[in-house]
Amino acid sequence: MKKKQSIGVIGMAIMGKNLSLNISSNKYKVSVFNRSKEKTKIIVREKNKNIIPYYSIKSFINSLKKPKIIILMIKSGKSTINTINKLIKYLDPHDVIIDGGNSFFKDTMMISKVLFKKHIKFIGTGISGGEEGALNGPSIMPGGSFIAYEISKNILKRISSLTKINKPCISFIGPNGAGHYVKMIHNSIEYGNMQLIAESYFLLKSFFKNDNNKISKIFGKWNKGELNSYLIEITKEIIKKKNRNNKCYLIDLVSDVAESKGTGKWATQNALELEEISYVTTISLFERYISSLKKIREESSKEFSKIPILIYNNKTISLECIRKSLYLGILTSYIQGFNQLKSASLKYNWNLKLNNIAKVWESGCIIKSKCLEKIRNEYEKNNDSNLIYIDYFKDKINLYRLFLKKTILYSINNNIITPSLNSIFMYYNSYCSNNLPTSLVQAQRDCFGAHKYNRKDRKGYFHTNWVTKYNKNINNKY
Numbered sequence: 001m002k003k004k005q006s007i008g009v010i011g012m013a014i015m016g017k018n019l020s021l022n023i024s025s026n027k028y029k030v031s032v033f034n035r036s037k038e039k040t041k042i043i044v045r046e047k048n049k050n051i052i053p054y055y056s057i058k059s060f061i062n063s064l065k066k067p068k069i070i071i072l073m074i075k076s077g078k079s080t081i082n083t084i085n086k087l088i089k090y091l092d093p094h095d096v097i098i099d100g101g102n103s104f105f106k107d108t109m110m111i112s113k114v115l116f117k118k119h120i121k122f123i124g125t126g127i128s129g130g131e132e133g134a135l136n137g138p139s140i141m142p143g144g145s146f147i148a149y150e151i152s153k154n155i156l157k158r159i160s161s162l163t164k165i166n167k168p169c170i171s172f173i174g175p176n177g178a179g180h181y182v183k184m185i186h187n188s189i190e191y192g193n194m195q196l197i198a199e200s201y202f203l204l205k206s207f208f209k210n211d212n213n214k215i216s217k218i219f220g221k222w223n224k225g226e227l228n229s230y231l232i233e234i235t236k237e238i239i240k241k242k243n244r245n246n247k248c249y250l251i252d253l254v255s256d257v258a259e260s261k262g263t264g265k266w267a268t269q270n271a272l273e274l275e276e277i278s279y280v281t282t283i284s285l286f287e288r289y290i291s292s293l294k295k296i297r298e299e300s301s302k303e304f305s306k307i308p309i310l311i312y313n314n315k316t317i318s319l320e321c322i323r324k325s326l327y328l329g330i331l332t333s334y335i336q337g338f339n340q341l342k343s344a345s346l347k348y349n350w351n352l353k354l355n356n357i358a359k360v361w362e363s364g365c366i367i368k369s370k371c372l373e374k375i376r377n378e379y380e381k382n383n384d385s386n387l388i389y390i391d392y393f394k395d396k397i398n399l400y401r402l403f404l405k406k407t408i409l410y411s412i413n414n415n416i417i418t419p420s421l422n423s424i425f426m427y428y429n430s431y432c433s434n435n436l437p438t439s440l441v442q443a444q445r446d447c448f449g450a451h452k453y454n455r456k457d458r459k460g461y462f463h464t465n466w467v468t469k470y471n472k473n474i475n476n477k478y
């Protein structure tokens with residue numbers, strides 16, 4: 001009888017193909033399948049004896065050892081749900097389906113329930129690291145059935161990235177949708193960090209009069225310090241890449257319309273649901289949306305007059321100002337992401353171990369960054385920590401806010417587009433103030449809707465006849 005394979009991968013686009021190559025290079029035999037034959041044929045050209053192609057779901061599934069383990073790396077949403085529905089009829093109880101795509105966590109919760117009833121074990125996992133990570137070691141965030149994790153963990157651990165101290169960047173996250181939720185927050189931090197780096201790039205362009213070679217060297221220097229991260233590292237390379245004719249930088253030819261596939265939107269929607277503050281992701285998402293209004297922006301740039309640069313305030317800033325502003329922004333992006341994880345953990349009863357999540361993100365993933373070590377250390381001591389109050393973060397917030405202020409004053413005066421940096425400055429202004437303009441909001445609510453308000457000097461709820469003209473029939477003595 002023909003020997004069967006240890007695992008199967010469905011979806012031979014960028015991620016699935018590279019993940020299969022990764023699995024095979026770890027000495028596992030892997031069956032592969034793709035909806036359309038063309039992509040399967042591409043991987044066949046690799047002539048890898050550990051990768052065995054199949055062109056029908058039935059033969060693909062029959063090629064697997066029991067319990068069968070199948071990883072899906074396909075487009076999320078209906079495509080994933082429909083494919084899982086097609087698989088069910090070929091699977092036996094205790095077989096394992098692992099959805100490694102960027103699925104919406106509520107879809108994962110729903111699928112978990114359906115498969116549980118059929119005794120099929122299900123994992124919804126975040127997989128981060130893009131093309132390169134999938135091939136050489138991604139960061140893996142599995143959630144769902146713990147039994148399924150036990151069945152598949154040897155393979156998953158072997159293919160994952162390793163931290164500096166050789167710990168695999170994988171940890172069982174929690175039940176049902178927890179793994180995909182954590183990947184969604186990973187991506188929301190990714191959105192924030194990318195936007196912050198892009199804004200800093202614009203500041204540096206103004207500083208260095210568009211000399212990208214110089215800017216690249218600055219990012220290279222910053223990458224050796226506290227800002228060290230995967231995204232800074234790739235930015236340093238991206239901005240100095242020349243166009244084929246060598247006449248200009250390729251980045252100057254890239255359209256400014258930024259697309260998105262859903263995770264940033266879901267994270268923002270979920271932050272609203274949880275009433276969590278996620279300025280950094282939200283502004284970054286809105287910037288992608290504004291970017292897509294290309295025609296309108298083109299017209300507006302002609303229709304509206306340019307705001308003049310104010311000579312009296314046209315002070316230049318130091319590079320350190322930009323560096324410190326970017327670092328404060330990036331710390332805030334992580335702080336807000338981890339706060340959202342904490343809220344979600346309570347809301348969905350997931351008991352998330354935040355130190356493990358920080359560890360899983362320490363290598364192999366897009367948001368890999370030096371500050372994650374500090375975050376992990378803190379949550380190792382106390383899973384309930386509010387990072388803002390931890391000495392390291394508190395000191396940075398105290399010390400760097402002034403630099404951020406100088407940076408955004410410079411950006412405002414010079415018409416440089418830095419909305420997420422601006423929002424972070426205002427976020428801390430609000431967060432650290434004991435006197436917000438919202439007193440007036442409460443009074444207005446009470447005036448027009450009799451919603452009542454609390455007072456600073458007395459306990460209890462009060463209602464007032466604020467404007468006699470509108471509140472004629474209200475009698476009170478305050």
Ligand SMILES: NC(=O)C1=CN([C@@H]2O[C@H](COP(=O)(O)OP(=O)(O)OC[C@H]3O[C@@H](n4cnc5c(N)ncnc54)[C@H](OP(=O)(O)O)[C@@H]3O)[C@@H](O)[C@H]2O)C=CC1
Pocket residue numbers: 010011012013014015016034035036039073074075076078079080083100101102103127128129130131261
């Ligand atoms: N690219 C990245 O950096 C990362 C992607 N991911 C996630 O991993 C998954 C795969 O990503 P990626 O490799 O970029 O590929 P894509 O997201 O571009 O998806 C393409 C794959 O999905 C398959 N597919 C699309 N529609 C269907 C359908 N209705 N039924 C069955 N299969 C379908 C395609 O098959 P066909 O060839 O027949 O069209 C192809 O294999 C996605 O969920 C993505 O969000 C996660 C981390 C990083």
Ligand SMILES: O=C(CO)[C@H](O)[C@H](O)COP(=O)(O)O
Pocket residue numbers: 102128129130187190259260261262263264366
């Ligand atoms: O998950 C990823 C990286 O971690 C994918 O690259 C994802 O597509 C990024 O999101 P978007 O396309 O919305 O920018």
